[in-house]
Amino acid sequence: MPKVAFRRAPPDGPHPVAVPVAEGTPPPSRFAAAAQAARFTGRAGQALLLHAPLPALLVGAGAGASPADWMRAGGTAAAHLPKGESEGAAHLVLDARGRSAAEAAAMAAGALLRDWRFTRHRTRDVQPGLAQVTLLADDPAAARAAWEREAAAVQGCLLARDLVSEPANHLSTRHFAARLEALAAHGIAVDIWGRRRLERAGLGGLLAVGRAAEGPPRLAILRWRGTFDAPPVVLVGKGVVFDTGGISIKGAKGMHAMRADMAGAAACAGAMLALALRRSPAPVTAVLPLAENATGADAYRPGDVLTLFGGRTVEILDTDAEGRLILADALGFAAATYRPRAMIDLATLTGAIVTALGHHRAGLFGNDAALMAAAAAAGEGVAEPLWPMPIGERHREDLRSDIADIRQCAPAGRGIPDACHAAAFLSAFAGDVPWAHLDIAGVEERRAADALGPKGASGFGVRLLDALIAARFEEPDHHADAPRPSA
Amino acid sequence: MPDIAFVKPSLPRSGALVLPLPEAEGDAPPALTGLAAEADRAAEGAIGRALEAAKFRGRKGQSVTVWAPGGGPSKVLAIGLGKEPGAEAAEAAGGAMAPALASERNALVAADGLAPALGASIALGALLRSWRFDRYRTREKEEDKPKLERIEIAVADAAAAKAAFAPMRAVADGVFLARELVSEPPNVLTPAELAERLKGLERLGLEVEVVGPKEMKRLGFGAFLGVASGSALEPRMVVMTWRGAAKGKRGQGQAALQKPLAFIGKGVTFDTGGISIKPAGGMEDMKWDMAGAGAVAGLMAALAGRRAKVDAVGLVGLVENMPSGTAMRPGDVVKTHSGQTVEVINTDAEGRLVLADVMSYCQERFAPRLMVDLATLTGAIIVSLGHEHAGLFSNDEELAQRLMAAGKAVGEACWRMPLGEAYDKGLRSEIADMRNVGGGRAGGSIVAAQFIQRFVRDTAWAHLDIAGTAWSSKDTATAAKGATGWGVRLLDRLVAEHYEA
Numbered sequence: 005m006p007k008v009a010f011r012r013a014p015p016d017g018p019h020p021v022a023v024p025v026a027e028g029t030p031p032p033s034r035f036a037a038a039a040q041a042a043r044f045t046g047r048a049g050q051a052l053l054l055h056a057p058l059p060a061l062l063v064g065a066g067a068g069a070s071p072a073d074w075m076r077a078g079g080t081a082a083a084h085l086p087k088g089e090s091e092g093a094a095h096l097v098l099d100a101r102g103r104s105a106a107e108a109a110a111m112a113a114g115a116l117l118r119d120w121r122f123t124r125h126r127t128r129d130v131q132p133g134l135a136q137v138t139l140l141a142d143d144p145a146a147a148r149a150a151w152e153r154e155a156a157a158v159q160g161c162l163l164a165r166d167l168v169s170e171p172a173n174h175l176s177t178r179h180f181a182a183r184l185e186a187l188a189a190h191g192i193a194v195d196i197w198g199r200r201r202l203e204r205a206g207l208g209g210l211l212a213v214g215r216a217a218e219g220p221p222r223l224a225i226l227r228w229r230g231t232f233d234a235p236p237v238v239l240v241g242k243g244v245v246f247d248t249g250g251i252s253i254k255g256a257k258g259m260h261a262m263r264a265d266m267a268g269a270a271a272c273a274g275a276m277l278a279l280a281l282r283r284s285p286a287p288v289t290a291v292l293p294l295a296e297n298a299t300g301a302d303a304y305r306p307g308d309v310l311t312l313f314g315g316r317t318v319e320i321l322d323t324d325a326e327g328r329l330i331l332a333d334a335l336g337f338a339a340a341t342y343r344p345r346a347m348i349d350l351a352t353l354t355g356a357i358v359t360a361l362g363h364h365r366a367g368l369f370g371n372d373a374a375l376m377a378a379a380a381a382a383g384e385g386v387a388e389p390l391w392p393m394p395i396g397e398r399h400r401e402d403l404r405s406d407i408a409d410i411r412q413c414a415p416a417g418r419g420i421p422d423a424c425h426a427a428a429f430l431s432a433f434a435g436d437v438p439w440a441h442l443d444i445a446g447v448e449e450r451r452a453a454d455a456l457g458p459k460g461a462s463g464f465g466v467r468l469l470d471a472l473i474a475a476r477f478e479e480p481d482h483h484a485d486a487p488r489p490s491a
Numbered sequence: 492m493p494d495i496a497f498v499k500p501s502l503p504r505s506g507a508l509v510l511p512l513p514e515a516e517g518d519a520p521p522a523l524t525g526l527a528a529e530a531d532r533a534a535e536g537a538i539g540r541a542l543e544a545a546k547f548r549g550r551k552g553q554s555v556t557v558w559a560p561g562g563g564p565s566k567v568l569a570i571g572l573g574k575e576p577g578a579e580a581a582e583a584a585g586g587a588m589a590p591a592l593a594s595e596r597n598a599l600v601a602a603d604g605l606a607p608a609l610g611a612s613i614a615l616g617a618l619l620r621s622w623r624f625d626r627y628r629t630r631e632k633e634e635d636k637p638k639l640e641r642i643e644i645a646v647a648d649a650a651a652a653k654a655a656f657a658p659m660r661a662v663a664d665g666v667f668l669a670r671e672l673v674s675e676p677p678n679v680l681t682p683a684e685l686a687e688r689l690k691g692l693e694r695l696g697l698e699v700e701v702v703g704p705k706e707m708k709r710l711g712f713g714a715f716l717g718v719a720s721g722s723a724l725e726p727r728m729v730v731m732t733w734r735g736a737a738k739g740k741r742g743q744g745q746a747a748l749q750k751p752l753a754f755i756g757k758g759v760t761f762d763t764g765g766i767s768i769k770p771a772g773g774m775e776d777m778k779w780d781m782a783g784a785g786a787v788a789g790l791m792a793a794l795a796g797r798r799a800k801v802d803a804v805g806l807v808g809l810v811e812n813m814p815s816g817t818a819m820r821p822g823d824v825v826k827t828h829s830g831q832t833v834e835v836i837n838t839d840a841e842g843r844l845v846l847a848d849v850m851s852y853c854q855e856r857f858a859p860r861l862m863v864d865l866a867t868l869t870g871a872i873i874v875s876l877g878h879e880h881a882g883l884f885s886n887d888e889e890l891a892q893r894l895m896a897a898g899k900a901v902g903e904a905c906w907r908m909p910l911g912e913a914y915d916k917g918l919r920s921e922i923a924d925m926r927n928v929g930g931g932r933a934g935g936s937i938v939a940a941q942f943i944q945r946f947v948r949d950t951a952w953a954h955l956d957i958a959g960t961a962w963s964s965k966d967t968a969t970a971a972k973g974a975t976g977w978g979v980r981l982l983d984r985l986v987a988e989h990y991e992a
Binding site for chain 1: 772773870871873874875876877878879880906907908909911913914917929932933934935936937938959
């Protein structure tokens with residue numbers, strides 16, 4: 005990460021100063037003529053590089069109404085900073101004078117999010133990122149304090165992006181577990197379970213899904229103690245390091261994208277890092293099932309009946325609907341072991357959610373209206389938007405099995421609401437714990453660069469989880485006595 | 492279809508006796524009172540004993556049949572209403588009793604212990620569930636045909652129940668019209684034939700105008716006519732007008748419509764996909780690609796049938812989408828009534844082209860107070876929501892909330908779906924104002940709604956994507972599997988609750 009500094013006046017040197025301008029407000033008078041000539045209006049995403057009277061980069065802040073608008077302005081500045089031999093290339097100066105501390109911090113966050121790049125596997129012509137971001141602020145100390153909070157979420161997000169970007173040969177279940185163990189350095193207690201403990205605890209879904217791969221299944225349990233004594237909030241993330249589909253093998257087209265099928269687990273790991281970096285008072289535990297869904301002589305089959313955590317039997321129809329099996333184990337295990345205040349799971353779960361909501365919103369399901377509303381509000385605030393989706397009676401009926409307690413999905417056919425089916429399946433394992441399920445398929449990677457990131461891994465969910473926990477779970481349970489509304 | 496009559500309570504000498512019973516407190520069968528108690532006495536307590544033995548508790552969905560208990564009826568059917576039954580429970584009970592009574596000629600429902608309005612709701616449920624489409628069965632065995640000719644509902648106040656039932660009957664007739672139109676095969680129900688049937692609604696007091704291709708051309712319906720161009724059958728637009736709002740002293744004749752409510756229906760009588768042809772499997776379902784038009788027609792019939800105090804217009808675009816030498820091609824650019832141009836990327840995204848012209852015309856001519864369109868628009872909505880909810884898209888919070896509430900009340904539920912700039916971007920074209928589809932399957936229903944929204948002016952608007960709800964592959968509480976008539980009751984309720992003077 006580049007160094008982030010705060011000061012009152014611009015540093016000396018040839019660096020252009022990036023000046024965010026909200027739509028409908030006039031740019032600083034010395035740039036007014038140029039802005040008008042170039043039809044710069046302050047629209048979100050707009051950028052105008054000026055060389056005279058002094059080097060400057062005007063960037064649009066859109067409505068300028070929310071911190072997210074200023075965050076996008078910071079990102080737009082990072083994206084349009086001139087590249088090349090000039091000395092200014094690695095140093096972004098952002099003018100946040102006249103803005104609040106929170107808005108200044110948001111601008112810095114936007115710049116870092118946009119500037120992130122994954123260069124670990126490039127050996128030639130590596131484009132270096134920003135070395136430094138300097139914020140000009142009226143009250144540098146206040147802005148720095150706001151930034152330190154924000155920086156935690158940014159670092160968490162970038163960790164998630166790094167993990168999602170890693171190809172499966174570099175991020176096997178073993179590698180992934182090792183990366184998670186490294187989080188212990190930040191005060192997170194990490195426990196990695198292997199096959200024997202999974203067998204003893206009865207996580208039959210995770211064991212079956214991970215059975216055919218050379219890299220063994222793992223359950224990673226990350227604990228952040230917080231400062232008060234209460235049952236934890238539990239985060240569950242799907243960590244399929246590569247998904248071939250198993251025996252129900254996927255088509256070859258686009259299969260490479262399945263390296264990102266662990267984006268849910270990566271988001272939870274990123275959120276844990278964010279909480280630890282900002283010393284969150286909330287006790288939070290992440291339960292991350294890790295597996296590779298491979299084909300092989302020992303692979304689980306369509307038609308098999310598995311016994312998942314808690315003894316519930318599941319008829320398998322499609323080995324490519326593996327995510328819900330390992331999540332069901334993790335949710336059931338967490339509900340029984342921790343009696344959590346709430347459980348939130350994230351998973352790149354279904355293609356159906358992409359058909360439903362496209363690449364702009366993740367699907368939100370759950371059993372607790374208040375928790376779902378809080379999650380949706382957190383997402384809007386950090387530009388990781390959700391949309392509520394239904395779990396209906398018919399969706400549950402569709403999962404009745406002829407020979408087991410439940411079947412994992414409906415038989416393949418036209419027009420199957422598979423995202424709703426998957427959520428209905430998971431709801432059986434969440435039991436009566438307040439629970440929200442985020443189907444993040446379609447948003448785990450950006451299909452094109454935007455103001456908050458380049459094309460590729462988005463880290464979707466980290467900043468949302470961080471904001472949700474900050475807004476709702478950093479005091480001892482004040483919701484405990486309230487009646488729980490049903491979704 | 493059975494006749495419905497409301498009568499004073501008295502024991503029948505033959506036929507079936509139906510006992511709709513609310514759930515009892517505690518673990519006991521519901522107490523038999525009134526007519527039910529009389530029947531039990533006439534049967535020397537056999538009914539009460541049977542309900543006890545069958546552990547009947549009156550729970551919603553529970554039912555017990557007692558054969559020839561003595562005292563007259565050939566069978567007694569007890570149906571649970573659940574606790575504190577409302578209209579929905581009464582309808583469901585009526586719906587449940589219809590198939591159970593199919594082999595009887597007469598049935599008497601002992602609703603004397605219920606409010607008269609609930610008696611009417613039982614009748615409505617029974618009626619809705621009894622509807623069947625047998626026009627094309629020529630060899631049905633006598634024993635397979637439903638026999639039920641008459642249902643008598645015994646209530647304390649027959650006149651009140653009858654008055655409550657009259658508007659329900661009109662709405663049921665609207666539902667039946669919609670179901671019938673949806674069930675008709677596409678070789679019979681051509682655009683012209685469908686228009687002809689709608690013309691028949693004039694008998695209810697609706698004004699019905701039929702517009703043909705020449706007039707459409709004059710109006711500039713380039714998108715609609717593009718869809719029609721592949722078929723040998725001529726397209727039609729039908730405009731149905733209901734003037735029911737109180738007109739003060741002017742009262743008589745053709746008073747000017749004051750900002751009517753507008754309802755728009757997609758009426759593709761058969762959708763092959765056109766040049767972007769659909770796969771063969773399941774293509775027969777595409778006869779119900781006119782279900783939006785069917786629902787709008789049913790709604791207008793319902794409003795007229797119950798003399799609703801409102802001004803409303805219903806516009807439907809009727810057309811067949813076929814591949815042929817004259818068909819519209821992927822790549823064609825068409826000009827819509829609004830003046831906006833559309834690059835047709837996929838000829839199977841035709842419904843939105845039809846709606847675009849009809850909606851634009853409707854706003855120009857009627858300046859409606861609000862506009863709701865219904866369309867079996869996308870397969871994506873089925874993948875999104877399944878069959879329990881229609882997708883609801885709206886630019887108006889109040890209208891959206893009212894639709895959600897009305898849908899919940901009549902068992903035609905909607906689920907709100909998002910709109911937004913990010914989705915609209917998918918419609919950008921290199922050479923025209925927009926394309927008719929986005930880049931792929933992602934967010935398909937939302938992108939379709941964004942397309943339609945481009946033809947909405949300053950109007951409160953809602954779009955209902957009913958591809959998952961127009962047809963049911965399972966029996967429901969108030970409909971046998973097949974055409975549901977989804978939307979008629981929802982919109983009738985919306986109008987009745989909020990827009991009648």
